[in-house]
Amino acid sequence: xxxxxxxxxxDRSSYHHGDLREALIGxxxxxxxxxxxxxxxxxxxxxxxxxxxxxPYKHFKDRDEIxxxxxxxxxxxxxxxxxxxxxxxxPGTPESMVALGKNYIGYAVNRPALFRxxxxxxxxxxxxxxxxxxxxxxxxxxxxxxxxYCRANGLEANALSIATRLWTFxxxxxxxxIDDKYQNVVPGLDLDAMLTEATIDLLPTRPGK
Amino acid sequence: xxxxxxxxxxDRSSYHHGDLREALIGxxxxxxxxxxxxxxxxxxxxxxxxxxxxxPYKHFKDRDEIxxxxxxxxxxxxxxxxxxxxxxxxPGTPESMVALGKNYIGYAVNRPALFRxxxxxxxxxxxxxxxxxxxxxxxxxxxxxxxxYCRANGLEANALSIATRLWTFxxxxxxxxIDDKYQNVVPGLDLDAMLTEATIDLLPTRPGK
DNA sequence: AAATAAAAGTTAGTGACCCTAACTTTTTCG
DNA sequence: CGAAAAAGTTAGGGTCACTAACTTTTATTT
Numbered sequence: 267x268x269x270x271x272x273x274x275x276x277d278r279s280s281y282h283h284g285d286l287r288e289a290l291i292g293x294x295x296x297x298x299x300x301x302x303x304x305x306x307x308x309x310x311x312x313x314x315x316x317x318x319x320x321x322p323y324k325h326f327k328d329r330d331e332i333x334x335x336x337x338x339x340x341x342x343x344x345x346x347x348x349x350x351x352x353x354x355x356x357p358g359t360p361e362s363m364v365a366l367g368k369n370y371i372g373y374a375v376n377r378p379a380l381f382r383x384x385x386x387x388x389x390x391x392x393x394x395x396x397x398x399x400x401x402x403x404x405x406x407x408x409x410x411x412x413x414x415y416c417r418a419n420g421l422e423a424n425a426l427s428i429a430t431r432l433w434t435f436x437x438x439x440x441x442x443x444i445d446d447k448y449q450n451v452v453p454g455l456d457l458d459a460m461l462t463e464a465t466i467d468l469l470p471t472r473p474g475k
Numbered sequence: 476x477x478x479x480x481x482x483x484x485x486d487r488s489s490y491h492h493g494d495l496r497e498a499l500i501g502x503x504x505x506x507x508x509x510x511x512x513x514x515x516x517x518x519x520x521x522x523x524x525x526x527x528x529x530x531p532y533k534h535f536k537d538r539d540e541i542x543x544x545x546x547x548x549x550x551x552x553x554x555x556x557x558x559x560x561x562x563x564x565x566p567g568t569p570e571s572m573v574a575l576g577k578n579y580i581g582y583a584v585n586r587p588a589l590f591r592x593x594x595x596x597x598x599x600x601x602x603x604x605x606x607x608x609x610x611x612x613x614x615x616x617x618x619x620x621x622x623x624y625c626r627a628n629g630l631e632a633n634a635l636s637i638a639t640r641l642w643t644f645x646x647x648x649x650x651x652x653i654d655d656k657y658q659n660v661v662p663g664l665d666l667d668a669m670l671t672e673a674t675i676d677l678l679p680t681r682p683g684k
Numbered sequence: 685a686a687a688t689a690a691a692a693g694t695t696a697g698t699g700a701c702c703c704t705a706a707c708t709t710t711t712t713c714g
Numbered sequence: 715c716g717a718a719a720a721a722g723t724t725a726g727g728g729t730c731a732c733t734a735a736c737t738t739t740t741a742t743t744t
Contacts, residue, residue, distance in 0.1 A: 283692080286692080286693085302597075304513045307729080307730060307731085308730080308731070308732095309729075309730060309731080317692095317693075317694090318693075318694055318695075319731085319732090320693085320694070320695080320696095320733080321692075321693060321694080322732095323731095323732070324691075324692050324693070325692085328731080328732075329731065329732090378596070379596075382595075382596060385650065385651075385656065386654070387511060387587070387591060387653070387654055392654075392655060398659055401656070401659055401660070402659055402660055405656075405660040406660070409660075426661060427664075427669070430657070430661050430664060430669065431644075431669060431672075431673050433647075433651075434647040434648050434651060434669070435640075435643060435644045435647055435673075436647070437650060437651055438642075438643040438644055438645070438646040438647025438648070438650065439643050439647070441594065441650050442642075442643060444596070445594050445595070445596055446601060447594065447610070447614075448639070450607055450610055451610070451614040451615070451618075452635060452639050455636075455639060460636065460639065460643070463640075464640050464643070464644075464677060467676050467679075468673065468676055468677070470676075492721080495721080495722090516700080516701060516702090517701080517702070517703095518700075518701060518702080526721095526722075526723090527722075527724075528701085528702080528703090529703080529704080529705095529722085529723070529724080529725095530721075530722060530723080531703095532702095532703070532704080533720075533721050533722070534721085537702080537703075538702070538703090
């Protein structure tokens with residue numbers, strides 16, 4: 267009533283709340299990181315956004331639809347980071363390949379609950395068209411970076427399979443780190459060294475296998 | 476102090492129900508595989524065991540305690556399988572190393588929800604003493620198998636780090652398979668071939684690095 | 685500009701769930 | 715046998731996801 271920035275005329279995002287849709291997505295994202303994707307409650311998110319617990323259903327079909335949107339955006343974000351990382355280290359270099367892995371793991375470490383959600387098994391989320399498309403786009407861009415490396419090193423035919431091997435290793439590392447499994451079994455492990463060495467071993471430098 | 480050490484002459488497992496404790500653990504295990512560890516309800520397990528929804532609390536502190544027991548037993552089971560697998564292929568052979576990986580992945584594929592529970596992030600479960608001990612024992616036995624291989628091939632000093640690399644790769648594969656990520660990104664992937672090749676690449680055959 | 689439609693909130697209520705309290709029945713054991 | 719403990723029960727509190735029906739605010743049409 268008293269705010270001057272009322273009257274969007276075209277911008278659909280300003281009714282009662284301002285933009286409850288985005289506010290809820292943000293609140294859910296926060297809660298996921300704080301409590302884990304399986305523990306947060308939509309009711310909590312409503313309290314943070316200062317609306318009733320029935321309000322979300324004006325913007326989303328159900329709880330899972332919010333998660334879908336969050337996962338979709340996360341894949342998008344991840345892809346952007348990966349591309350930027352390779353640019354920084356120079357496309358085609360082994361360093362850029364290691365950096366790709368570090369970036370992937372760093373993403374998981376910084377947003378563990380979100381990472382778990384992205385790679386979780388909620389069928390409703392995983393089967394969502396948008397999520398699948400964005401996931402494919404994300405890894406497609408990573409694979410493309412590996413392909414550039416391969417092309418620069420005369421390994422063209424194997425780009426996809428090499429990328430998959432690297433992805434597999436790095437994904438394993440990310441998962442075991444955020445699930446705290448290394449600490450219990452291999453306490454003093456040097457993660458950086460392992461990543462670097464394994465990347466090189468999985469990344470043949472000679473064309474003939 | 477929580478476990479009664481007194482044996483009541485006869486089998487402790489025959490009161491009203493027979494053995495509700497084990498019946499509930501079994502029902503929960505089934506439900507987890509059918510619906511996922513985050514979706515099952517303890518109430519459902521009660522219905523299967525034909526008792527009221529309050530009955531479990533005579534045997535378990537809460538829902539999570541049942542999950543703890545299940546995860547603990549699963550690690551135990553996994554370790555047994557791994558050791559048996561190596562015996563079958565002959566300790567110290569590269570084949571036994573590949574078989575270890577296949578076994579790990581097979582376990583995940585056959586009991587995906589249980590695998591996710593074992594490597595999930597429920598803090599109550601992961602921090603439980605029994606779970607940590609059993610997890611360490613499980614991987615300890617796997618690492619021991621790798622150490623035997625290393626010793627047989629003059630790589631003694633690196634046993635732990637090599638085991639960790641293999642574990643990481645195999646865990647990544649298992650996770651990506653059960654989460655259905657390969658299918659979306661690398662449709663025609665030959666899993667067996669990838670496992671075999673990566674195992675060999677991650678498993679140096681020469682003592683000098 | 686008034687009337688109307690549509691969007692975005694609200695309260696109230698349903699059914700499911702986890703867990704506790706208090707009670708009853710069955711088994712164990714001195 | 716009789717007391718105590720173990721293992722069930724029903725009833726109920728508190729939370730959650732979601733729906734129905736209503737109100738308020740914004741947008742559109744005449």
